[in-house]
Amino acid sequence: MRYIYNPSTDPAFNLAAEEWLLTRSGDEIFMLWRNRPAVIVGRNQNTLAEIDEAFTRERGIPVVRRLSGGGAVFHDLGNINFTFINNGNPSEGLDFERFTVPIQQALRSMGVECVFSGRNDLLIEGRKFSGNAQHFHAGRILHHGTLLFASDMADLSGALRVDPEKYRDKAVKSVRSRVTNISSHLQAPMEVTEFIAALMGFVSGGASPEDMALTGAEAATIEELADQRYRTWDWNFGSSPAYNFEKRTRTEGGLLDVNLYVKKGRILKARLFGDYFGVRDVDALEERLIGSRHERGELEARLAGVDLDEYLHDVTLPVLLNCLF
The missing domain is CATH 3.30.390.50 (CO dehydrogenase flavoprotein, C-terminal domain)
Structure with a gap:
């Protein structure tokens, strides 16, 4: 397995990186990454029905559609995203829990007890700190999840607040949950960068950080894909169902x-x-x-x-x- 720490905080680039690694690389992947403040909507959602349009516009918060289904989520630098890309057959069906096992084990090694719950969530003391989604492509599985470490809950609620009576559609709707930050449950204080290093070290078994970067050629191609898809209105808004x-x-x-x-x-x-x-x-x-x-x-x-x-x-x-x- 290839282990990648992607230091970019550009949501368009980061989602393009996932697509490129899924469709253009044959490697099995584990990647950690973060986005600066952004709203990430699910593949089958009506974007405008999920966001507070005035809130995101006035604050310059980008809204980007991802490849996978599920609900809209707010990302900021206090949220860590993890991605697994494995070879697999869609006929095996969605299996969210197995990809979260290394994350659960890593957290328990830090003294944080957590459980998998429902369809695709991880909980600490009954509160959600991780939502997960999957996408299949040509015999490969993309599984990614959020890890709320020290997210700004006020921004999270504001960006995703919308009047549900304004929209009538068949799009997938987001379900809001009571959430918590991992940092509130650690036995000893830890900065987000320390947590990323500890998580990567646990999952990778101590792989060398020098081997975890995208190559220059990969980054250039991913940048092109970000321009072609993830920075366009047609993908982020125009792809919404009627x-x-x-x-x-x-x-x-x-x-x-x-x-x-x-x-x-x-x-x-x-x-x-x-x-x-x-x-x-x-x-x-x-x-x-x-x-x-x-x-x-x-x-x-x-x-x-x-x-x-x-x-x-x-x-x-x-x-x-x-x-x-």
């Missing part, structure tokens, strides 16, 4: 009900209802929305220069944009 979006907002101009039908990230139908006033038929405004990505920047560009007051009296562009998310 959905209906509904939102009711009380504005200065009156009540505004927005109804959108979105497929492959683009608005195919748009209706604006309410008790607002206007001198022009709102149909023309609805037509401007059709064909646009359900994305704030593109919608803002489409509506720039439109005299909104003629359609929706006392509704400004920033207010209307907020009604569309």
Whole structure:
């Protein structure tokens, strides 16, 4: 098995690294890595239905889709991610627990008692500190999991807070759990970098750190894949399943009900209802929305220069944009 410590904290690069190692390398892999603050959504999720769009946008928190299924998670530098890539047959089915055994053993060696629970979680004293997911490709299994070590719980809850009534779809929904940090349960204080070194040392059996880096050629190819997929709106948002979006907002101009039908990230139908006033038929405004990505920047560009007051009296562009998310 090849042991890799990936020091990058770029979520797009790191998820691209997983894909490249799964699809382009024949090695069996164990890798540790971290992301700077980011929201990572599951392969089958509706991205906008999982995040607080204003929260992530205002704080510049990237939102990136991963290859595997499961729910959305918040990553920061206090969260460690582990990846196993093994040769295996999908017909064997999903088996989350066996890949977590080395992690459980490592934690117990540090005095932290933990258990596997439910479908894909690890718990300490009944609280979740690790969620796991898997993806199969051409006779190979990608298993990855989170390890909350010293994550900022306030950011975690804020980035993933969303009104569930706004979206009607068949996408996989995230399930929120009571969570805890590993650092709160250690017998002696430990920095996150010390914990990473201890975990890698245990799982690898003391492999040399000098042998754990990606090569320059690997990193360059992974960077290309990150640009092609993991940094694109089409992958991170446009790959969401079709959905209906509904939102009711009380504005200065009156009540505004927005109804959108979105497929492959683009608005195919748009209706604006309410008790607002206007001198022009709102149909023309609805037509401007059709064909646009359900994305704030593109919608803002489409509506720039439109005299909104003629359609929706006392509704400004920033207010209307907020009604569309």
